[in-house]
Amino acid sequence: MTLQALIFDVDGTLAETEDLHRVCFNRAFAEAGLDWAWDDRLYRELLAITGGKERMAHYHRAVLGRPPEALTHDAIADLHRSKTALYAHGVAEGQLALRPGIAGVIEAASVRGITLAIATTTTLANVEALLEATLGSSGHSLFQVIAAGDMVAAKKPAPDIYDLALQRLGLPAARCVAIEDSLNGFVSASRAGIATVVTLSRFSEGAEAFASALAVVPSLSALAAPDARSPPGDAILDTICGLIEPASV
Ligand code: XBP
Numbered sequence: 001m002t003l004q005a006l007i008f009d010v011d012g013t014l015a016e017t018e019d020l021h022r023v024c025f026n027r028a029f030a031e032a033g034l035d036w037a038w039d040d041r042l043y044r045e046l047l048a049i050t051g052g053k054e055r056m057a058h059y060h061r062a063v064l065g066r067p068p069e070a071l072t073h074d075a076i077a078d079l080h081r082s083k084t085a086l087y088a089h090g091v092a093e094g095q096l097a098l099r100p101g102i103a104g105v106i107e108a109a110s111v112r113g114i115t116l117a118i119a120t121t122t123t124l125a126n127v128e129a130l131l132e133a134t135l136g137s138s139g140h141s142l143f144q145v146i147a148a149g150d151m152v153a154a155k156k157p158a159p160d161i162y163d164l165a166l167q168r169l170g171l172p173a174a175r176c177v178a179i180e181d182s183l184n185g186f187v188s189a190s191r192a193g194i195a196t197v198v199t200l201s202r203f204s205e206g207a208e209a210f211a212s213a214l215a216v217v218p219s220l221s222a223l224a225a226p227d228a229r230s231p232p233g234d235a236i237l238d239t240i241c242g243l244i245e246p247a248s249v
């Protein structure tokens with residue numbers, strides 16, 4: 001098949017964002033007068049629940065053992081609003097950088113006419129802040145489709161966010177490749193029928209969890225052969241095209 005679109009996850013894939021998310025959750029909790037504090041070990045477990053609002057509700061109910069009605073929908077929304085503002089501010093300050101290989105592959109795909117899209121669990125404002133801070137004010141416009149956060153009811157590992165991205169792209173799954181870092185994301189893309197390259201991140205499960213992935217690598221740049229003559233972004237794309245259509249390279 002010919003590759004027509006690359007669909008990127010955001011958190012852990014475009015950038016290692018989760019530490020900043022965690023710190024901003026904690027600051028929002030403190031500002032709201034809550035004594036909640038999510039350390040690195042606990043956050044790793046909480047990441048099994050995708051979506052910040054869903055993660056807070058899960059923590060309250062399943063970790064603290066409190067009755068769900070003791071934390072209202074509005075209280076969760078308020079906490080999440082202030083966490084999102086803190087996160088966007090941190091991103092705008094330049095606290096995050098794109099992971100190795102990402103900028104090059106985005107540029108190479110744009111030159112080749114391969115469509116770029118995003119399918120993420122995080123909030124749209126977070127995506128926009130990251131794209132602007134790392135790719136400039138036109139970063140957003142490099143992506144034809146951005147499917148994010150509450151645009152779907154069921155977050156990853158449900159396939160809904162990838163299904164939405166495919167629908168907006170107007171492409172069948174077989175013409176797309178997803179780039180993911182987490183098991184929830186990999187399962188989501190796979191359930192939407194999309195072949196997936198996994199770039200392991202700080203919070204990823206072990207490589208064995210992704211047995212049916214197109215490739216599992218420490219970062220996208222590992223897909224560029226060290227002796228490749230083309231620029232790294234092109235070499236990465238060539239490798240991805242070779243994975244989905246071995247005869248073409
Ligand atoms: C990312 C998430 C998000 C972020 C926080 O998962 O689960 O919830 O942790 O963002 P994925 P929000 O990379 O699989 O999309 O607080 O905006 O939800």
Ligand code: MG
Pocket residue numbers: 009010011012013180181182185
């Ligand atoms: Mg991710």
